[in-house]
Amino acid sequence: MKLEMRRLSFEWLMEIIQLCIERIIVVDRDGIVIYIDGAYCEFLGISFEEAIGRPVQAIIENTRMHIVARTGQKEIEHLHPINGSVMIANRYPIFIEGQLVGALGTVIYSDPDNVRAQKNKITNLCNALNLYKNKALNEGTCKYTFDDLVGDSYEFQVAKALGEKVARNDSSVLVTGETGTGKELFAHAIHHSSMRSDFPFVAINCASIPELLFETELFGYEDGAFTGAKKGGKLGLLKLANKGTIFLDEIGDMPLSVQSKLLRALQEKEIQPVAGQKSIPIDIRLIAATNRDLEKMVQEGTFRQDLFYRLNVISIEIPPLRKRKEDIEAISQYLLRKIERRFYKKGTMLSSEVVDKLQRHMWPGNIRELENVLERAINVLDGTVITLEHLPLYIKDQADHSIKQEPPINNASTNGTVQTIQPLKETLAQAEKRALVHALTVTSGDKLAAAKLLGIGKTSFYDKCKLYGVK
Incomplete structure (x- = not known):
């Protein structure tokens, strides 16, 4: 069946022209204006009636429309200075039945504000593209190894040795410790030393994901799963971590409604996206971390007991900084080297008085707090040696009496001296x-x-x- 094109009325054609982003002008073979749209007239400061029938050179400065109408040679993307602006002009010859009868001209960016708006829009799109590109490159890779875990204290060395030992297998690991002790660093190091190191490392902070979005973030969703869903669906983070390691930080904040589905995924080694009709096989290793007492949460009914046992195959407890006083100087030097790279400095050192003050502090924020203190010191440092004047007041003024230790247990020796046990x-x-x-x-x-x-x-x-x- 042959389809015939519907003829458009004059009103339709006029409306279509007005809706186009480009402004339009048409001249005959002699360069006389036979049509110009209203927005172009407004920009030129002339009425439609005043423009029609006049030579194009009389109403548009620097025009070449009459030349194109005479030569039949099109001109594409020419810069056209006009009325204090620069437009991008396209000029096309019009041929009817093989005869040159006139020319069509189009312009865009008809004023400086439009040029700036379009430029800003393109710049923002490029910035967003670079952001997502960098994010894609950085995600899925681990950043730390066991060499980055600094400290010689006994408890820390025990934790580190256990981490190095269990890294070789695929058992689930639960890393516990106070906020800021370096739980995520341990997870990175374990993945780096594992057989899965060539595959993704995906870290998720369970405390930062709203409960309503938790399931879709973790398991993904199919196309049309809900209103506003991304076309084509979305891969969940568990699927993105396939063959590699998934790190669930602050797992104590995971909603109960998601815990059961996670447990099934770990047991069956498969996931089912939201609104999905079939299961997707996955192969992941799970490392979880928390600063909360999961056993107490199990007793209170706020954390599933079966999931706790599934997570707690290998438990690594990281001691707080106040119990690693002998490590503070070494950790500080490691952090200084890290911070120096951001400040383009080199060779920064701690004075002995500063080391003493740092060792006397209780460090409720642990290593994260120590890093903030050192960064603050480098910000106000002129030379290369950090002294007491570079420390925040709460360290300088309260360090001597902020530490609260149990009194030492003393044992009198046979010669009357007192020895600390x-x-x-x-x-x-x-x-x-x-x-x-x-x-x-x-x-x-x-x-x-x-x-x-x-x-x-x-x-x-x-x-x-x-x-x-x-x-």
Whole structure:
């Protein structure tokens, strides 16, 4: 069946022309204006009646319409200065039945405000594109390794050694500790040392996602799942982490309604997007972190018991900074190197008085608070040595009495002097290290023989040597 094109009425054609973003003018073969739209007339400061029938050069400065009407050569994207503005002009010859009868001219950006608006719009689009491009490049990669976990204190070394050991397998890991202790750094380091290091590392802060959006963010949704849904649907973060590691920070803030679906995804190794009709297989390793007491939350009914046991296969507790006073100087030096790169500085050091003050503070904000204090100091630093004057007042004025420790347990020796007794963990650690060194000395470095002397297995012996730095 042959379709015939419907003829448009004059009123339709006029309305279409007025709706076009481009302004239009038409001249005959002699360059006489035979049509011009209203917006173009308004810009030129002339009425439609005054323009019609006049030579185009008489109403438009710097025009070339009459030239195109005579030569039949089109001119595309020419810059056309007019009335203090610069327009982009296109000029087309009009041929009817092979005969040149006139020319059509179009212009856009008919005033400076429009030019600036379009330029700003394009600039904003480019900035947004770069933002999403950088985000895509940065997401899905881990930033830290175990070398970035600084500290020699016993409890921290135990946590670090456990992290290095479990990194090789696929078991779920629950990292606990106060806010600012570096739980996410541990998650990054575990992923980096795992067999999944070549695949995505996707970090999610459960406290930052509104409850209503949690399910769609985690599991994704199908096309048309709800009003305003993105066309084509959306991949969930669990799917984006496929073959890699998903890190759920602040998991204690995950809504109960989502916990059951997460548990099923971990058990069945598949997810079902919102409004989806079929399940999607996934292969992920889960690392979770929290500063809350999940066991207490389980008792209170605010966290699922079965999910807690699923998460708590391997538990790593990171000690707070106030229990790692001997690590503060080393951590500070590491943070200074990191901050220096942003301030284009090098060789910044801490005075001994500053180190003493930092070690006396309680650090309720832990390493995050320490980093803020050091950044503040570098901001006001003129030289390379951070002194007391560069510290915030609450550190300088309150550090001496802000720390609250239990009084030391003293033991009077036979000669009347008083000796401070170390905590039992440190005493046992030192005793173990001495025993390892002594056994290796007796066996001339034969680790198998040393393990037999100590009555422990080979694997346990090697783990302890690594933990205490015994070569």
